[in-house]
Amino acid sequence: xxxxxxxxxxxxxxxxxxxxxxxxxxxxxxxxxxxxxxxxxxxxxxxxxxxxxxxxxxxxxxxxxxxxxxxxxxxxxxxxxxxxxxxxxxxxxxxxxxxxxxxxxxxxxxxxxxxxxxxxxxxxxxxxxxxxxxxxxxxxxxxxxxxxxxxxxxxxxxxxxxxxxxxxxxxxxxxxxxxxxxxxxxxxxxxxxxxxxxxxxxxxxxxxxxxxxxxxxxxxxxxxxxxxxxxxxxxxxxxxxxxxxxxxxxxxxxxxxxxxxxxxxxxxxxxxxxxxxxxxxxxxxxxxxxxxxx
Ligand SMILES: O=C(O)CCC(=O)C(=O)O
Numbered sequence: 001x002x003x004x005x006x007x008x009x010x011x012x013x014x015x016x017x018x019x020x021x022x023x024x025x026x027x028x029x030x031x032x033x034x035x036x037x038x039x040x041x042x043x044x045x046x047x048x049x050x051x052x053x054x055x056x057x058x059x060x061x062x063x064x065x066x067x068x069x070x071x072x073x074x075x076x077x078x079x080x081x082x083x084x085x086x087x088x089x090x091x092x093x094x095x096x097x098x099x100x101x102x103x104x105x106x107x108x109x110x111x112x113x114x115x116x117x118x119x120x121x122x123x124x125x126x127x128x129x130x131x132x133x134x135x136x137x138x139x140x141x142x143x144x145x146x147x148x149x150x151x152x153x154x155x156x157x158x159x160x161x162x163x164x165x166x167x168x169x170x171x172x173x174x175x176x177x178x179x180x181x182x183x184x185x186x187x188x189x190x191x192x193x194x195x196x197x198x199x200x201x202x203x204x205x206x207x208x209x210x211x212x213x214x215x216x217x218x219x220x221x222x223x224x225x226x227x228x229x230x231x232x233x234x235x236x237x238x239x240x241x242x243x244x245x246x247x248x249x250x251x252x253x254x255x256x257x258x259x260x261x262x263x264x265x266x267x268x269x270x271x272x273x274x275x276x277x278x279x280x281x282x283x284x285x286x287x288x289x290x291x292x293x294x
Contacts, residue, residue, distance in 0.1 A: 004092040006207075014096050018160030018212030019196075023204045025141050030083045031202045034143055037079045038111055038226060042068055046076040048288040053106065053247055056172070066173050067119055067151075067216075068111040073228075075288065080107070082282040084230045087274060090267025093137040093232040096207055101235030101269030103259065105136060106248070108229040112151045116219040117173035121156070121181035124231060125210030126167045130245025132257070133237045136210030143226035145201050151219030153227070154195045155206070156181065159213035162188035177215045184213060235266050235273075262289070 004025065014020050026034075040047065043059050052075055057068035074081040090102035105128065110119075128134035146152035165187075168180040178193075185193050198206045205227070208214060219225050238257040239249065251263045265275035280286045280293050 004088040006092050006095045011096060014207065014209065015160075017155070017157045017196075019155040019157075019206050019208040019214075020096075021196075021198055021200065021204075021206045023200060025089075025139065025205045026083055026203050028203060031143050033079055034083055034228060035226060037073075037077055038109065038143075041070055041073055041077060041080070041109060042111060047078060048076055050075050050288050052076045057111075064113065065115050065117060067116050068113075069172075070109040071106045073109045074104070074107050078281060078284045080109070080228070081278075084228060085265065085267055085278055085282055087268045089139050089230050090232065090274075092207065093139060093230075094235075094268060094270070096209075097135065097137040097232070097234060099234040099236070100271070101273065102137075102232045102267050103235050103237060103261075103264045104267060105131075105231045105233045105237075105264065108231060110225075110227045110229070112216070112219045112225040114219055114222050114224065116151060116225070118151070118177035118217045119215050120168045120171050120174045120177045120179070121154075121213050121215030122168045122171060123159075123165055123211050123213055124208075126165055128210065128233070128245075129243045130240050130249045130252075131233060131237045132240055133234050134210065135234070137232050138208050138210065139205065139230040139232065140198065140208065141205040141228050141230075142198070142200050142202050143228065144224055146197075146199050146225060147221055148197045148199060150221035150223060151216050151225050152197050152199060153206070153214055153216045154197045155208055156213040157194040157196055159184070159188075159190075160209045160211040162190065162211075162213070164211065177217060181213050181215070232267070233264075235269055237264075
């Protein structure tokens with residue numbers, strides 16, 4: 001693991017532009033490990049025995065020309081957990097978000113094959129209304145070298161200042177990924193939309209704010225574009241008392257707005273706290289739901 005020290009200048013850029021691009025987030029060994037785990041995950045092989053929260057593509061079941069997606073692969077695969085739940089990712093997100101600590105909200109595992117269709121431009125935080133602080137900071141990590149024509153993620157510079165929009169019409173495989181983006185720009189009185197593609201080597205990536213518009217176009221290259229995203233929230237986040245998110249509110253207990261660390265673990269906190277099961281789980285010393293070693 002590389003230390004992810006975020007400088008004051010990067011914090012300033014993050015707030016101004018809504019994102020920063022970083023050359024190196026995970027090691028080459030971790031990139032190779034995740035590429036290998038992708039094969040298992042998209043065949044529906046769950047290392048821990050547990051199904052991820054969202055499985056939007058499975059080999060043999062779904063169309064070959066769409067972007068494959070799984071959310072919360074960390075619950076199904078401890079190798080994935082060993083990368084995406086690292087404390088350093090939590091520390092970097094806390095610094096950028098101005099939080100005392102970081103919880104993972106969900107991971108996002110994406111595989112866009114050659115010819116794979118676009119993902120619509122959206123604001124992540126529009127999908128987070130089931131929480132009291134829907135202000136994500138996300139760490140997007142490339143698992144292949146990315147190119148502008150290869151369907152890499154693109155951020156719209158400064159769009160974190162455009163205000164809050166709703167969930168978009170079509171996230172998966174829209175003909176035109178920028179439909180909702182243009183409407184949001186109109187509402188914000190912006191005529192010049194600057195889309196910045198993230199072009200990095202595998203292992204590099206970016207951090208973006210939950211209110212930054214982003215999406216990605218068709219993969220027009222001959223190579224796959226794989227990536228993994230750690231969508232993070234403040235350690236202080238609680239469930240919204242009324243709003244029911246159709247997937248993640250299943251983890252809300254009746255009569256409580258507290259987030260259970262088994263499902264939304266704390267990756268890093270300035271007071272030294274880290275969810276106690278994480279390191280043993282990530283090292284495959286305990287199974288899902290196992291006894292935490294003292
Ligand atoms: O990787 C992409 O194409 C889009 C990723 C995304 O939507 C996200 O990180 O929130």
